[in-house]
Amino acid sequence: MIEEAKVTTALSLLRTRADYEYFFGRLNSPDWIEPLRKKQYFRHPEPIQRTGDLIRVPTWPESQYLTRMAPRAPSLVMDVILAIPDTTNPRILEDYITAALAMPPQVSAQLAPRVRRWAPEAQGLLFPERLADLALHLASGGEDDAAIVVVQKLLSFDSENGGGAEWDFTEALKRLVEKCPRSLQMTLHRVLCDALGGVLRREPGSKPPVDHSYIWRPAIEDHQQNLMSGRRDYLVSAIRDLSERLIANDAVVLGEVVGHLESRRWEVFRRLALHAIRVAGPSGEALAKERLLGDRNARLHHEYVLLLSQWFPRMTESEREAILSEIRDALRIEEWRERATQHLGHLPTQEEEQRRVATYYVQRLTPIAEFLPTAWKTQFDEWLAIVGPAEHPEFLSYHRAMWVGPTSPLTDEEVRRMEVTALINYLRTWDPPIGHQRPTPDGLGLVLSADVQRDPVRFAAVATSFQGLHPTYVRSLLSGLEQALKQGRAFPWREVFALCEWVLEQADSGDTPNTNDVDMDPSWAWTRTEIARLLAEGFETTGDGAVPFDLRETAWRILAGLTDDTDPKLEDEEREGSARDAVTTSINSTRGVAMNTLIRYVIWVWRQKKDDATPWTFDRVPEVREVLDRHLDPAIEPTMAIRSIYGFWLPNLVALDRSWVESRLNRIFPEDPAGARLRDAAWDAYIGFSHPFNDVFELLRGEYRAAVMTLSPTDPQSTSLGDRRLHLAQHLMSFYWRGKAPIEDPDGLVPLFFYRGSDALRGEALDFIGRSLREEGVEVPKEVLDRLQVLWEWRIGTAEAHSATGFREELSSFGGWYASGRFDPAWAIAQLLRAVRISRKAEPDHWVIERLQSDCKAFPALVVECLALLIEGDTDGWRVMSWREEIRDIVGSVLKGNSEAAHAAAVDVVHRLGARGYFDFRDLLEKRGA
């Protein structure tokens, strides 16, 4: 026994959580138990802690101490455990199990009544395997009743209500079955059957004896057909395995086990019984014959068939005849005929009836075909000739995975070898078969497209021959040509354009193929979109494949027609709401693709004329200006998809004709509230997809200002990379970097952004600069660094002046600036310290911590102070875990150094880490004698 005075002294030193945890972790004698008990310890198990939606399941140093003492003072420890009030903390319950496992079974058995009461809140943390171990431990000492109580508790944990993971549960069952001593096996068998019965009772739709086990458990033995998708499956396997262990070489026990299984109400138990009889081998002969000659239940089919396969060869002639008679009687063809008539609407034909009979017998007789009497064998062969062999006759149904997708009636090779005219003729005449998993026009189109892509010239030259074909094939041809261009293969355009014009006529006349088949194009719409895509590729490519300039007029005629297509429609946008953004619609609709192609058309023309002396404006392409102007009229073009195209291409439009953009700005970005959705569509596309260009910025200052005015300090943190606020922040920071938007600018865009932006958004802005600074191989001029320093000092000064609230995320982004190593090191570390004094964190933390490591020798005191603040800020402890090595390196290095202030601060850091529970840092102080 430890002297009370010593206990009192020790306890008086426990002033923080770390002291308490260390003390109980350090005790190495059971002599402390009684005096601590007198001091009211072992009375207050740690409860589960909840903060909002978070749950924390703490360990309890006191139960961990008891666990360690259990082998040395088992009775005392059990006495203490039994006096502890009930808890739902699974970590503590697990400690009790660990302690009980270290005690003699007779002592451990005292825990059983407590186990019965356990209702852990977070069951997932209570490892079922540990309960299995405890049950086996108790059974090993003859404490069968206690063992069964523990098994029943294990089986009672409901996986669907947060119980043990299925894998753990299965492993626990396996362990129980494998290691259960003989004396307890029959009782365990009964308990497992009770548990399975309980699970089946709770299954919706189950009513004894029907449990549908032939669906969820097609085979009692391990088989790939079994889905193994739930607790009932694992229980079936456990009962099966335990039955096999019980009956091994023991015919008496076999009868007992089978009788026990068959006394249960559910069919799965009868299947388990049939399985047990089969695996029992010769000792199961009487039981097997009795079951095989009794009533046959289709839902026991699998086990019955396996048993029949085993015993039919060993049956007498009369027994075989009885079996075959039963099979013949069970056919009941009249009943089938009646059902078939209802299903078909007419009496089945003689042929259909013959197939039914043949299928029935082949299925049932295949497993025993080899041993059929001669007359039956002859008949069996005839049935076999009608329907072919039965696959998997031991299963009522058999599932397998298969590929489903568009397939072609012709292979790639066959298409390649065919003359184009023959191929076109085939496309014109081929009649797709009806039904699933059959070749489709879509599949054939894919093969055609691949061949066009490979050799576009042979198709382009005769493109007009495709006129009159189904749109699926015309689209496949055009798609193949587009892909060929992408791969640098040229082809003659004239015939292709003629085909395109023909397609547009088809659409214009409203002569659309009418089909409900999902495996072919429903109309010409997809073909028209494909034409726009092909044109875009033809305008964009600069090699031999480019559209010849002498075809400009034809090309324009086709494109102009497409810019008036009816797709997309305003009502489609309204229906889809925010589910699809405008830019996505613009690149997936016919008119949208055409309007995008329009810009590529201008660039294509510009490329041809750029060397002319005349300055380039839209006067050179008046046809384009007309279309662009027309689609800026909301009465004609009300869709956001098309308006987004103006924003998407704005930098190009400014480059092509600045004055046109300038004069249309108020139409692209309408100010009236009625046009807000169109304005947003244009702005979102611009800010989301355009790089920040200085000349565009000058033109759009007003728009940038308007966008900044929509920000609010209370905006939720962005979770999407496509968030326009993030892009706005990045644009503004780029312009600031380049000196285009200084803080003292009259319009004050950057100050306004920092005034209106949320802490998180301001953090994103500074983080963007940090990432740019860290970009390798990019030179950052001194004037830029000076400018950035001005920005930072303004921001940190503002934060300090505002008592530091609402700046945490923003200031933490300075981590990237510091880690970049671009600034004067003394300035950078001093600023980092200012930042982390407020933010207590610096991002990206792993870069910062590495930089601190390298700055450690030059600025030991500042580095340690930064480190201390970062550790304080890591309240969940995950970061400290990942910085362990760097912390050891920094602190170790400072403790070796000469800076007294840094040394003292480093000692503080180590003690603080200890107070957080990181006791492994203690050696840093011991090594240095600090």
Added chain:
Amino acid sequence: MTESTHSGPAADATSWVPNKPTGARASLMDVLGRRDPTGQLARTYWAAVLLLAGDRVPDHLCLAGHAMRELMDIVPRYGDFLMTGRRPRRAQNIIAQAQELRQQWNALNINRGDKSTSDAGEITLPLKFHRALRRFFADPELQTKNERTDRDLMLLDPSGQPLPEQLQADMRNRWRAAYDFFSGTSHHHRPATIQEFEVHLTWIEGVLLDRLKPRTFENQAVLDSIIDEAEKS
């Protein structure tokens, strides 16, 4: 107690000149200054110390008590686990919230005389109302004094975890005794002496240093020797 174990500076009010903090008080000033870069925390503490010794200042104990109570109110915000944010305030006052809750209850239209409810008097509440109840009662302002003290002490502990009840009970009682003493003194609700004030002040200083500037491994070394000696014998 030695300085290293942070029981607080053992000195009476007349043995030191409080113009400049020394010893443990200097450590505490330093750590409070670091925790709150605005200096408010350190100033409040130092004001209490100066006022305690400044017997020429009229009502100096009352003013010192006021400063200490203020310090105890705000210092938990500067533990590792609450950072620099202010205590969240209710969006509306408690009476308005209670009235809103009452309206929700009335809207449920539960007939309390209904015999169909269980014998135990149990009634089924809609989840929405249940959540509103939980939110209302989870508010820090509705916590008991003990709960608030426990929360404050937990926030100050570098681990962010509570002490076991045996230790927590003593800590809670002493913290509340000190708080009540400072509060009572500041309102002239009780006669107070400098010596009494010193006892409470010293204890609070020790608690704060233990948490804000812990000496974990020094303490562990002391514990090691006690445990080793006890287990040997």
